[in-house]
């Protein structure tokens with residue numbers, strides 16, 4: 001099994017964390033941001049993540065990949081789901097982008113290893129969200145907009161071992177977003193959010209992304 005990914009991509013991390021929780025080896029191939037050719041060659045369009053199964057067939061949807069990997073051997077994501085967690089994640093995503101997107105190109109990530117790849121990212125994301133320098137200059141406002149959501153999450157977390165007490169798809173919805181949020185140097189997670197994030201990352205054996 002091989003996962004084609006961007007290091008900064010939270011949907012990719014859904015798949016990586018599921019394999020990590022199961023102690024299952026996943027070959028990881030980081031794609032350069034401008035390497036549309038690889039993606040189109042595999043699935044006919046530009047999209048990440050892509051999971052290439054051992055039978056040579058590709059999968060395209062991150063949650064399908066999570067289900068597929070969890071079903072190999074004994075499933076681990078067997079806990080209950082709570083609708084308020086999915087709602088929380090949907091609400092948090094647009095508040096994270098103005099903080100995380102302008103920082104990813106500063107972190108020395110492998111998908112930006114060439115000037116062409118870095119320019120490709122900067123162009124496509126600037127077109128989508130605006131000027132990165134300006135967004136970073138408004139960091140404090142963007143953090144203030146996100147903090148009430150993080151406080152809300154602090155109350156929703158039942159255990160540092162699993163958001164609902166037992167590992168479930170809700171952990172896959174939330175943890176990758178926290179990993180992304182953690183790139184923002186000046187952002188302080190509330191206590192339970194921080195405990196949950198650190199405990200889960202250590203358990204899966206994943207290092208944090210750098211900060212900026």
Ligand SMILES: N[C@@H](CCC(=O)N[C@@H](CS)C(=O)NCC(=O)O)C(=O)O
Nearest residue numbers: 009011046047048049060061062063
């Ligand atoms: N529903 C898909 C969405 C995949 C997706 O939106 N991926 C983004 C990257 S995170 C993408 O491919 N964007 C196009 C691009 O990078 O040009 C999934 O969950 O896997």
